[in-house]
Amino acid sequence: MTDSNWKVSITTFNCEKEFPVDPSLENVRSLIIKRLLFKHRHEVKDIYVFGFQELAPIWEGSFPSIMNSYTDTLYQSIASVLQTLFPADEFKLIGSETVGAIAMLVIGHASVTVNEVLKNKVRCGMLDSSLKGGIGMCCTLQKNGGVNGTFTFICSHLTANEGEKNIIRRREDFQSIMDSCDTQFGDYKDYHVFFFGDLNYRVKGWNHLNNTDYSNEETINELLGNYEEFYHSKQSYDTYKNFIEARINFPPTYKYLRGSYKYNTKRIPSWCDRILYRAPNFKEDIDKLTEVYTSVDRIPELQFTDHQPVMLVINLPQLSETRLISLEQGPIVSNLQPNTLGDAVDIIIGYAGWLQHLKVHYLLVGLFLLYLLYIFFI
Known part of the structure; x- marks a missing residue:
């Protein structure tokens, strides 16, 4: 890997409204963040992206001031852990945003210069509320004084529950978020785009709930190939056209019993938590670019939620032509449509x-x- 490549880490985590955001819980929060960063603790990255769904109770998500205070706390904790892991390096906040109980933070290495950050928030919940929705952040960056890159990160929480009508709503949510980003970000699709979060796609029709080894590679391949809603939707509809995903070789990330490493078999275990990538030329082999695509081990500190976090570490090439707004700090613009x-x-x-x-x-x-x-x- 040459220095012209961008090393990017993305983590998505549905916290089931129980993440320890209280400032007094710094020790607990640090343990969780260390675990989220565990897989790539030996090599510093250029960009760290954290996407949270259900970070806080629903009612708190209705108050942006509360959610912004939580992202401030999260940034301080993440920066502190990164500084501990890499004492010779420094880090800075590229941008953060919330909509409802969804939050996203983009953190960069000190060598990364921020030229422009565009933000977008989309509500897809009942009656146009923020119960579901997405956050987009389009970042034009430069590192080491000359290596340029434009990255769009979209963190989402799509319609939940099983059934055909909810599959349709998930596609509609995805399309609404992408259409809004089209309006706000212009030609962002010519560059690196990531769409991630609790996409809520389920395994359906699998009847062997109590005698299945979900860590078995053959079982994983069978479930994904024959029973998984997202794979079927991607093959049957144009909604997810040009988005690709690294190979899944980890067990389903939902639904766990809280306080346990066992699945709640009232639901079919499913890969709800996903990270998708849209390559600029549509021809990238994502598995060659991917360093890590996995769920985070369900240690006791992470058992407060019924989801497992998922992380992607990917090495992205510099594009031959990259939109670069200026060599100075550019504007940070946030849009939430009236x-x-x-x-x-x-x-x-x-x-x-x-x-x-x-x-x-x-x-x-x-x-x-x-x-x-x-x-x-x-």
Whole structure:
């Protein structure tokens, strides 16, 4: 690998609303981040991307100020762990963004110069809310004073649950996110594009839930080839045209029993958590570029969620022509399309969840009962 290549690490993690974001939980948070970085702890990367789904409770995701405070905390923790792993190196935040309970951070090595960052947020949830959606970040970067690259990272959480109607909704979510990025980022598809997150595609029709070794290579290949929704969707529809994925050789990442390394067999174990790549010339052999594509071991510190994190480490060649806006720090632009209905729904979800969190509903019920007693007995 030559120095003109870009070394990129991407991690996606559905936290089931339980990630320890409280500033007082730094030790626990550091253990988790160390595990997320474990597979490539021996060699520093140019870019580290972290995508989180369900980082916090749904109601907190309705308040950007809360979510932004969490990404600030996350960045400090990630930077601290990276500094511990690579004491001779320095790191900086290229950009962070949230929509609902989805969050993404892009962190760069100190040798990387940021020329431009464009951001985009898309809501795909019920009534245009942020219960589901995606974040796009298009980064034009330069390293070592001359090696240029443009990278678009799209972190998403698509429609959940099984059934044909939800498969259709997942395709619609994907298309909505990509269409919005088309509008905001222009010619970004001429460069490196990653689409990742909890895509929520399931294994269906597999009836051997209790006697299957999901780590067996033949079983993995059989499930992916014959029973997996995403593989079928990619072959049957143009939605995911030109996106490729490194070979999967790890067990399904969902659904686990919390506090355990065992699957919850109320659901068919599935590869919900994925990282897709769109090569500029559509001819790249992703397996030759990929250093690591795997799930992260389900150690006790990661058993607070029913998902396993997934990570990709990839070496990307410099393109012959790369959009370079300027040699100085360029603009950071964030776009969330005006949506009166979505804004209103998010506010309702946020304050309803906040009242429930404070257990105010118990107070309201109590006051209502007292009112009834007053009417009927006084």
